[in-house]
Amino acid sequence: MMILERGNQAITKDRHEKLPNMGAVGLAIWVPSVTNQAKDSKASDARSSVRGYASLSLADDKDDGGDLELSVIENGADIEALDKLLEKLEVSQAMSKSCVKVSLEITLKEARDRMDDNQQTCVLVVDEEGLLEGILTCGDIRRYLSKKSSDDAKSDSRHLDVSACLVSSVCTRGLSYRGRERGLLTCYPDTNLAVAKELMEAKGIKQLPVVKRGVESNKERKRRIIALLHYDSIWNCLRFSLIS
Structure with a gap:
């Protein structure tokens, strides 16, 4: 598991300087909804069956053969840093x-x-x-x-x-x-x-x-x-x- 650098340092530091650390084990993405659903899968299945779409559940990911790489990030600063990185990328990419x-x-x-x-x-x-x-x-x-x-x-x-x-x-x-x-x-x-x-x-x-x-x-x-x-x-x- 990898913990992202905290605060503004994670955002402003040149991405090439991050690569040695990130490249060693890969970037871990924290998915709050998936983590929560793992604790209450029955409630999640009930909701998803009503709404349609394919739900974000751990069991479904294994069945579909497209397992997500999940890791719990320990604090809010790490989550914020991840969101800042995603804000720079567009759906078109x-x-x-x-x-x-x-x-x-x-x-x-x-x-x-x-x-x-x-x-x-x-x-x-x-x-x-x-x-x-x-x-x-x-x-x-x-x-x-x-x-x-x-x-x-x-x-x-x-x-x-x-x-x-x-x-x-x-x-x-x-x-x-x-x-x-x-x-x-x-x-x-x-x-x-x-x-x-x-x-x-x-x-x-x-x-x-x-x-x-x-x-x-x-x-x-x-x-x-x-x-x-x-x-x-x-x-x-x-x-x-x-x-x-």
Whole structure:
């Protein structure tokens, strides 16, 4: 485990001077939401199943094969130093443009096949104009099948469900906040990674759609997709910026 340098020294010191220390064991990122969820996984699973997306839980990370490098940083100064570093980086430096888009009208089986073919853990759901309508993750499909299998004891029910059920009935189209339905969480390419990280941790999600800023029509507002930001890409971007 590595503890980041405290206070302003960690921020102002030339990054090349940090490399010998950081390069020895790698930079450790503290993820408060993940640490808290590990203590109360049942409550976390209940929340994530309602909200959709793929949740930031340790068990899910192992299943997805994309374990995050976690370490508890001992004091607030270290956390602040990390956030200061992330504030200098933008979403555009970490986002992926290889995201998969699917229609609302395709079946879960087709969507799952698209994920498998492209080695993705989620797909972005769009309308006929290519505007963002929602997001569908492997977790969404697993929860749907689990619920269906408990409701129906037929041996072939899983196969029939994914072949007949449409993406539109399972994908996440928004989040509930203070009793009100809100739109899908998104960010912009010029959003700094500290803000994106905080948003993803607060809502317990691994993926954040990146949309175009300054669109001409209100219909396209926060819906014209550019890319997708994965939570672990924030770590990868930070590590790369320190060694480059």
